[in-house]
Amino acid sequence: MLTDHFSELENLxxxxxxxxxxxxxxxxxxxxxxxxxxxxxxxxxxxxxxxGEPEGLKLTLxxxxxxxxxxGKLSFAHIEDRSGRIQLFMRIxxxxxxxxxxxxxxxxxxxxxxxxxxxxxTKRGEVTLQVEDFRMLSKALYQLPAAKDEVVDGEIVRHxxxxxxxTRYRQRYVDLAVNPEVREIFRxxxxxxxxxxxxxxxxxxxxxxxxxxxxIYGGAAAKPFTTYHNQLHQQLFLRVSxxxxxxxxxxxxxxxxxxxxxxxxxxxxxxxxxPEFTQLEFYMAYADYNTIMEMTExxxxxxxxRVLGTMVIEYEGHKINLTPPWNRMQMRQGxxxxxxxxxxxxxxxxxxxxxxxxxxxxxxxGTPRGKxxxxxxxxxLEPVMIQPTFLYDYPRDxxxxxxxxxxxxxxxxxxxxYIGGVELCNAFxxxxxxxxxxxxxxxLGRAYAEDDEERNPMDEDFLRALAYGMPPAGGFGIGVDxxxxxxxxxxxxxxxxxFPPLREEDNAAPEAAx
RNA sequence: GGGCGCGUAGCUCAAUGGUAGAGCAGCGGCCUUUUAAGCCGUUGGUUCAGGGUUCGAGCCCCUGCGCGCUCACCA
Numbered sequence: 407m408l409t410d411h412f413s414e415l416e417n418l419x420x421x422x423x424x425x426x427x428x429x430x431x432x433x434x435x436x437x438x439x440x441x442x443x444x445x446x447x448x449x450x451x452x453x454x455x456x457x458g459e460p461e462g463l464k465l466t467l468x469x470x471x472x473x474x475x476x477x478g479k480l481s482f483a484h485i486e487d488r489s490g491r492i493q494l495f496m497r498i499x500x501x502x503x504x505x506x507x508x509x510x511x512x513x514x515x516x517x518x519x520x521x522x523x524x525x526x527x528t529k530r531g532e533v534t535l536q537v538e539d540f541r542m543l544s545k546a547l548y549q550l551p552a553a554k555d556e557v558v559d560g561e562i563v564r565h566x567x568x569x570x571x572x573t574r575y576r577q578r579y580v581d582l583a584v585n586p587e588v589r590e591i592f593r594x595x596x597x598x599x600x601x602x603x604x605x606x607x608x609x610x611x612x613x614x615x616x617x618x619x620x621x622i623y624g625g626a627a628a629k630p631f632t633t634y635h636n637q638l639h640q641q642l643f644l645r646v647s648x649x650x651x652x653x654x655x656x657x658x659x660x661x662x663x664x665x666x667x668x669x670x671x672x673x674x675x676x677x678x679x680x681p682e683f684t685q686l687e688f689y690m691a692y693a694d695y696n697t698i699m700e701m702t703e704x705x706x707x708x709x710x711x712r713v714l715g716t717m718v719i720e721y722e723g724h725k726i727n728l729t730p731p732w733n734r735m736q737m738r739q740g741x742x743x744x745x746x747x748x749x750x751x752x753x754x755x756x757x758x759x760x761x762x763x764x765x766x767x768x769x770x771x772g773t774p775r776g777k778x779x780x781x782x783x784x785x786x787l788e789p790v791m792i793q794p795t796f797l798y799d800y801p802r803d804x805x806x807x808x809x810x811x812x813x814x815x816x817x818x819x820x821x822x823x824y825i826g827g828v829e830l831c832n833a834f835x836x837x838x839x840x841x842x843x844x845x846x847x848x849x850l851g852r853a854y855a856e857d858d859e860e861r862n863p864m865d866e867d868f869l870r871a872l873a874y875g876m877p878p879a880g881g882f883g884i885g886v887d888x889x890x891x892x893x894x895x896x897x898x899x900x901x902x903x904x905f906p907p908l909r910e911e912d913n914a915a916p917e918a919a920x
Numbered sequence: 921g922g923g924c925g926c927g928u929a930g931c932u933c934a935a936u937g938g939u940a941g942a943g944c945a946g947c948g949g950c951c952u953u954u955u956a957a958g959c960c961g962u963u964g965g966u967u968c969a970g971g972g973u974u975c976g977a978g979c980c981c982c983u984g985c986g987c988g989c990u991c992a993c994c995a
Contacts, residue, residue: 414964415930415946477958478951497952515945529953551931552945554956565956566932566944572987573931584931627995674921674993768992780995804995822995832995909986 408547416547422512423545433545438520440468445489448533451525460527467492467535468520468543470583473554476510485519493534494521500538509540516546516583550584575906588901595890595902597713599666602686602886604712605705611662611688616651618644618668622865625649625807628671631681644670648687649807649881650868653836656689656879657871664688666886677898678828681907684886693880694835695819699796702823702831702882703730706794710893721826721892724792732794732823737783740797745786749779749801758782776804791824798822800834806846808834823884825892831884838879840872 412420423433442450442465454460469485469492479498484491498506500523513519523537551568567585568574574581574588581588603613621640623630625647633642648665655663669685690698707717707728717728742748752758755775762769762778769781779801787797798821802810808818820834837843847864890902900906 413930418946473955475954475957476951477954480952480954482954482957484955493955495953499952528955530955532953532955534953549930549945553931554944556956563956568931570927570931570987572927575987629994671994676990676994679994777995800995806995820995829995911986 412547415549419514419545419547419549422514423547426512426542426545431542433542435541435543438468438543439466439522440520441466443467443489444469444485444487444492447492447525447535451527451533454525455527460525463525464523465525465535466520466522467494468518471513471515471517471519474513474515479506481506481509483513483519485521493528493532494519494523494537494540495526495528495534496537496540500536505539513542514546514549515552516548516550518543518546550580553584571900572908575900576908576911578905591890591894591896591902592904594713594894598709598890598893599684599886601709601712602666602705605708606662606664606688609662611664611690612660614652614655614660614663614665615667616645616648616655616665618670620645622863622867624863624865624868626669626671627804629673631670631672646671647883648685649883650865652687652689653876653879653881654868654871656691656836657874657876661691661877662688675907677900678888678891680887680899680903683899683903685883686886687881687883689836689879689881691877691879694878695798695821695833695880698833698880698882699734699798699821700730702796702833702884703728703732703794706823706830706889709889714893719893720895722897724826726793726825726892728794728825732796733791734796734798735787735791737779737787737797737799737801738817740787741779741782744790745782747782749782774803776801780804788824788827788829790827792826795824796821797824803849805834806850807837807843809837809839810842828888828892829885830888830892831882833880833882836876836879836881838872838876840869843872844869 409417409420426433444467447465447467450465451460451463454463467485467487469487471483472486472491473482473484475482481494481496483494483496485494496506496509501509519540520543521535521537521540523535523539526534526536528534551566553567554565556563556565568581574585582592607613619633619635619642621642623643623646625645626649628646630643630646633644634640635642647669648667652663652665664687666684666686668682670682671679672681673679675681690701707730710717710719710728719726719728738749747761749758752761752775755773755778758775758778759769759771759773762782767781767785769778773781783797791797798819799811799817800808800820802808802816802818805818805820808820811817811819818834820832822829822833823831837846847869851864887899887902890896891899894902896902
């Protein structure tokens with residue numbers, strides 16, 4: 407039972423709750439009669455003041471008790487709802503001794519209260535509800551972490567705020583309840599996703615949903631999560647990307663499609679990697695990677711403008727300007743400029759491996775050429791791509807779904823967008839030649855060892871779809887969580903994911919049956 | 921998975937190997953315009969868990985658990 411482990415403090419609250427019930431007062435009433443939120447109440451009162459008629463604005467407000475100051479025959483309190491805080495002013499004059507005592511005796515920080523009264527401005531100038539009646543809406547049995555806000559020169563200084571990351575992530579509800587800036591991050595997150603949708607909707611894109619449980623995973627070199635369907639007696643994978651399904655829709659005539667949803671990759675966790683993450687992919691027929699590049703800088707900057715009201719953001723100590731056009735850096739030229747290596751002079755993995763060994767850049771033996779180039783890119787190029795930069799023209803062998811450049815069969819029309827040295831998005835001119843696609847899958851199969859979990863199984867149905875004819879198209883994917891991280895100035899994805907993954911709390915539990 | 925660091929009251933934090941403390945929250949009292957309200961008094965601890973060293977361990981050692989940073993991994 408919940409109450410079995412109650413502390414002294416919690417038992418005290420439990421007793422208060424039970425006493426209320428004994429007095430015939432339901433501590434968890436079914437309905438609330440709140441008729442304004444706190445911010446609107448303040449606005450309405452100020453409007454009446456401006457009109458010279460401040461008296462007589464009677465409202466019923468409600469929210470969580472966040473501060474209480476009892477002063478004998480009167481009490482002040484602050485309540486908080488989604489719109490913000492408002493002060494309650496309770497006097498013995500309006501309430502009488504018994505009712506005021508009820509507040510002092512039975513109401514604690516964290517409880518939800520409903521108060522009816524008249525809007526006034528106190529002597530210190532704060533717009534306040536002078537309470538004529540109140541009632542409990544929900545009794546909190548646990549106390550929220552104590553935090554007090556002090557206003558110093560207009561800045562809010564919080565004392566003893568909840569900061570322990572484990573508690574914050576494990577009990578995100580507590581974090582959200584006491585840390586308004588955390589609520590703000592997730593308000594922005596919602597705004598970003600909404601703005602992304604609007605951007606695509608305005609351009610005639612159709613939003614779709616494709617399978618998360620897939621018999622064959624693909625579209626990215628990633629290790630999948632596996633699961634099992636009992637009735638179908640079939641192993642299924644949680645998708646690692648949407649790509650192969652969305653391109654099937656291009657075959658089906660959905661010329662402009664997108665999906666926003668969750669991808670799952672069974673890999674390491676870091677400040678920029680989470681096992682499940684939100685991805686936006688869109689595909690646009692009759693477009694190529696140049697079109698998509700321009701669209702990307704439009705999309706990212708316009709979303710920032712809509713949500714933050716600015717295209718200039720602060721990230722990891724850098725002032726970053728998202729205004730188009732962004733920097734463009736060709737992969738080969740970038741490596742010549744920043745690494746002094748012309749990859750065209752090293753057509754084999756062995757040649758590149760030698761020069762990397764000479765420079766003491768670690769890599770696993772037997773790594774294919776494309777992956778080595780990628781390592782060079784991460785070493786030399788990522789750190790210089792602080793301002794928004796498109797890195798374009800990738801090696802063919804790490805881009806099995808991208809179309810080769812007409813003049814260079816070993817290079818594909820692909821770009822990644824970087825901000826603050828972190829990869830934000832990935833796009834290419836889509837490969838629509840079914841026979842070439844089949845060849846790429848086969849090449850890829852040979853490049854990976856038999857037991858390499860990143861080795862993608864061949865998706866025969868995808869090839870079948872391509873064989874029916876897919877229009878030339880540009881495709882695009884963006885890590886929405888990373889985007890949110892950048893726009894909110896956070897250092898880690900965990901701060902923009904409501905419930906980040908944590909190890910199980912109770913390890914005393916018996917081993918789960920395998 | 922490797923390395924490093926951390927784990928003390930509900931929260932934020934103290935405590936040379938020698939009686940575990942403070943502020944806030946809580947509880948009792950005073951207080952009719954407060955806002956980190958104030959004043960007086962006061963409760964509250966499996967110091968993450970288990971083992972070891974020691975006359976004596978929050979502190980030193982070992983193991984485990986959890987969290988963080990970092991490396992590896994990561995189109």
